């Protein structure tokens with residue numbers, strides 16, 4: 305069986321890992337000219353992390369992690385207003401750049417990745433899918449997978465324009481990494497955040513004198529500004545803290561997008577299936593998207609190994625969707641905690657964080673931030689173990 309996967313990101317690479325071990329002939333096309341490295345920081349935990357443990361990749365991910373020991377909120381002068389220290393031994397959250405997770409998956413995949421290419425046209429019948437790529441070549445495959453993120457090209461071609469499926473959550477997000485020895489030492493291995501109503505800026509230090517920055521601001525209009533760096537300077541320019549030093553130096557590869565969830569009535573049409581953010585984006589507010597993408601790849605591969613294609617695609621969606629609904633609902637509830645809209649809510653958040661920091665309550669608090677998904681991967685774990693053994697044999 306032949307599969308073409310559009311998007312060599314977290315979901316696409318994870319699916320390639322499984323399918324090639326199950327004997328599929330797999331190829332990936334990726335719009336970016338090379339594997340996207342670095343990028344923004346993610347906390348990787350929950351069901352997806354458990355899948356990587358079974359894939360034998362968790363040790364490598366733990367080597368690449370940048371442990372965050374504490375979360376602090378600061379005021380405009382950089383003074384701490386509240387603090388949450390992670391309990392000792394709490395090790396099941398792996399904080400690392402999104403690109404390092406992608407690289408770890410890519411290093412263990414042999415399927416070819418065609419970079420700088422996307423899909424031009426798709427035609428399918430009951431037996432096959434005909435795809436034209438932007439480099440002028442054609443493919444005939446049994447399965448086309450749209451693992452090309454929130455603004456999926458496959459979804460647009462097969463299911464319709466993205467306006468139908470994106471649920472804008474009223475915010476824009478930006479992220480980047482700067483090199484600055486002094487600021488990196490000043491921030492240290494803790495996540496420091498400044499919030500005023502409608503605006504949040506966060507920073508934490510990475511090895512080699514680097515500093516990861518995250519910006520989140522209220523913006524009812526989903527349309528992106530023509531100049532994202534200028535928009536950030538306008539929003540955050542007079543907030544104080546480290547912002548006067550960092551805003552003039554935003555790099556060219558600044559990540560900027562609307563914060564959105566994806567809701568789509570059906571995740572497959574014929575022999576075309578969506579995977580990861582293209583059909584199930586839970587948003588930054590849920591903090592769980594990469595984990596859900598890895599878990600979904602496992603579920604899809606599991607169902608494809610179990611039965612015929614139409615049944616597998618139906619079963620994949622039936623198994624994944626309830627968890628995605630749950631995580632998306634969690635993300636919407638979390639907006640007011642991550643980006644409080646008023647001073648009263650900021651004070652309430654600080655008060656809750658102080659309460660959560662109490663011994664005994666802290667683990668409960670962290671558990672409440674892991675919204676579901678464990679049952680997704682418990683059913684047929686033996687098949688995954690067999691796949692891993694086939695590859696190492």
Ligand SMILES: Cc1cc2nc3c(=O)[nH]c(=O)nc-3n(C[C@H](O)[C@H](O)[C@H](O)COP(=O)(O)OP(=O)(O)OC[C@H]3O[C@@H](n4cnc5c(N)ncnc54)[C@H](O)[C@@H]3O)c2cc1C
Nearest residue numbers: 311313314315335346347422452457580581592593594595
């Ligand atoms: C700022 C931020 C912070 C986040 N924090 C967390 C976190 O803490 N924990 C967590 O689990 N998740 C987090 N996420 C979410 C997580 O990054 C995503 O859910 C996850 O990357 C989804 O994987 P994916 O493979 O579906 O999409 P992506 O990782 O976006 O990969 C899609 C791939 O498709 C490629 N592509 C796009 N368009 C095309 C095209 N037309 N043709 C070919 N290729 C294409 C892209 O270049 C990319 O390589 C965060 C997201 C953001 C934006």
